[in-house]
Amino acid sequence: MAKPASKTELKQYCLRQLGAPVLEINVADEQIDDLMDDALQYFQERHFDGVERMYLKHQLTQDEVDRGQASNEADSTNTVGIVTTSATSTNISGYGTTVTNWYENSNFLQVPDSVIGIEKVFKFDSSTISTGMFSIKYQLFLNDLYQFSSLDLLQYAMTKTYLEDIDRLLTTDKQIRFNQRQDRLYLDIDWTAEEKDNWLVIECYRILDPDTYTGVYNDSFLKRYLTALIKRQWGQNLIKFTGVKLPGGIELNGRQIYDDAQVELDKIQELMSNTYEIPPLDMIG
Numbered sequence: 001m002a003k004p005a006s007k008t009e010l011k012q013y014c015l016r017q018l019g020a021p022v023l024e025i026n027v028a029d030e031q032i033d034d035l036m037d038d039a040l041q042y043f044q045e046r047h048f049d050g051v052e053r054m055y056l057k058h059q060l061t062q063d064e065v066d067r068g069q070a071s072n073e074a075d076s077t078n079t080v081g082i083v084t085t086s087a088t089s090t091n092i093s094g095y096g097t098t099v100t101n102w103y104e105n106s107n108f109l110q111v112p113d114s115v116i117g118i119e120k121v122f123k124f125d126s127s128t129i130s131t132g133m134f135s136i137k138y139q140l141f142l143n144d145l146y147q148f149s150s151l152d153l154l155q156y157a158m159t160k161t162y163l164e165d166i167d168r169l170l171t172t173d174k175q176i177r178f179n180q181r182q183d184r185l186y187l188d189i190d191w192t193a194e195e196k197d198n199w200l201v202i203e204c205y206r207i208l209d210p211d212t213y214t215g216v217y218n219d220s221f222l223k224r225y226l227t228a229l230i231k232r233q234w235g236q237n238l239i240k241f242t243g244v245k246l247p248g249g250i251e252l253n254g255r256q257i258y259d260d261a262q263v264e265l266d267k268i269q270e271l272m273s274n275t276y277e278i279p280p281l282d283m284i285g
Helices: 007-017 029-046 062-069 136-144 153-170 214-218 220-241 254-276
Strands: 051-059 083-092 096-104 108-110 115-121 175-179 184-188 199-207
Touching: 007 029, 007 214, 007 220, 029 220, 029 254, 051 115, 115 175, 115 184, 214 220, 220 254
Parallel strands: none
Antiparallel strands: 051 199, 083 096, 108 184, 115 199, 175 184
């Protein structure tokens, strides 16, 4: 029980930290379930141990290619997935009412809801700079590296970096858009170059399912955070009884419990920002 491996065990652990079974914790099971879901969501979206870095691949279907290649042009025979949004403006002097149509392609791939972030889509190209026997990189390796006695590693590293910069400029990465709440990966690419059965590989972050990886329930941050959430809810439930005398002259102080829990939560959230979050990428300029 000291190492919870399920929701029930984590719930009992947190209640014991607050004084149960010696004290009665005045929080309903339904409230604890809601707080546990909130704590898990916070942990998975912010904590670096709540996600795993993954590489997922997908083989394009004909339907996805058709949607990507669709066009709203008058002579187009493919309008699959075209979404039309109309904007109306009234009381324009000399015109009356005008209607403007806006068109949007459904050039997206549906991704699993466990994916919370996508870094990039890997490119598979035949650049003469980076691939093939006659590529610049291969010729540089062939002509320089076999003579180890005359090799200048610094010059070689600088040349490789320069070639990679040229390669990045000439064969740019695929432009993508992703929103976690939509579970859609939009690919702003030249879909005419894509065909059915082509493969795409993405680098992404996927949340850890605690029912599969039960060690999540025993994470020290999650246990501390959920305990503070339940404590704050306990104080919130008791606030309305402030000033009410119980038998023996005992008076419940829900406000004090609430305030203490809020102070703990502020410290825990600051700890998350300073210690456990994945840092954002540095800006270079």
